[in-house]
Amino acid sequence: MNNFIEQNTSLEKCPALVLNADYRPLSYYPLSLWSWQDTVKSVFLDRVIIVSNYDRIIRSPSFNMQLPSVIALKDYIVPQTRPSFTRFNVFLRDKFSCQYCRSGEELTFDHLLPRSKGGETNWDNVVTACSACNVKKGGKLLKNSDMKLNQYPYRPSTEDLHKNGKNFPPNYLHKSWMDYLYWDVELEA
Numbered sequence: 001m002n003n004f005i006e007q008n009t010s011l012e013k014c015p016a017l018v019l020n021a022d023y024r025p026l027s028y029y030p031l032s033l034w035s036w037q038d039t040v041k042s043v044f045l046d047r048v049i050i051v052s053n054y055d056r057i058i059r060s061p062s063f064n065m066q067l068p069s070v071i072a073l074k075d076y077i078v079p080q081t082r083p084s085f086t087r088f089n090v091f092l093r094d095k096f097s098c099q100y101c102r103s104g105e106e107l108t109f110d111h112l113l114p115r116s117k118g119g120e121t122n123w124d125n126v127v128t129a130c131s132a133c134n135v136k137k138g139g140k141l142l143k144n145s146d147m148k149l150n151q152y153p154y155r156p157s158t159e160d161l162h163k164n165g166k167n168f169p170p171n172y173l174h175k176s177w178m179d180y181l182y183w184d185v186e187l188e189a
């Protein structure tokens with residue numbers, strides 16, 4: 001698939017939203033996106049149905065093809081039920097706000113039980129914190145820190161994140177994806 005001539009460099013920024021065979025996103029968190037190369041390959045292998053296209057043509061010596069923006073798998077895959085433990089998802093669970101002071105600035109992570117005291121890096125021990133609160137709490141236990149925690153960390157369900165996700169969508173969403181994402185927002189409007 002290396003013989004395609006790109007019309008311009010932003011082709012790398014044209015991923016396809018991947019839907020399951022039931023036309024729901026294969027995954028929300030992270031959002032199931034494939035690079036244009038993987039997308040084109042899957043079309044040629046006849047593994048997907050093209051649902052929507054970008055206004056972009058990719059060209060090779062032998063053919064032209066509109067670049068898919070939404071594809072659906074032909075074979076249903078049982079979706080993962082739990083969101084991955086990622087930076088974005090922790091921030092999303094905590095609504096992109098420091099769990100000590102509610103600030104949304106300079107966000108990082110704090111280990112509720114400090115790592116120096118055996119605290120692990122997982123859903124149950126990591127909270128969103130601003131840099132200032134992160135430094136202030138340092139290696140202290142919460143009860144010795146003179147700080148208040150807004151919400152104890154927990155492992156969220158996809159639905160938990162989806163509720164928050166409406167307010168904090170990923171940086172890039174193509175308009176053709178909107179029919180398959182956040183559809184309940186449309187209904188509320």
Ligand SMILES: [Zn+2]
Pocket residue numbers: 098099100101102103129130131132133134
């Ligand atoms: Zn803070």
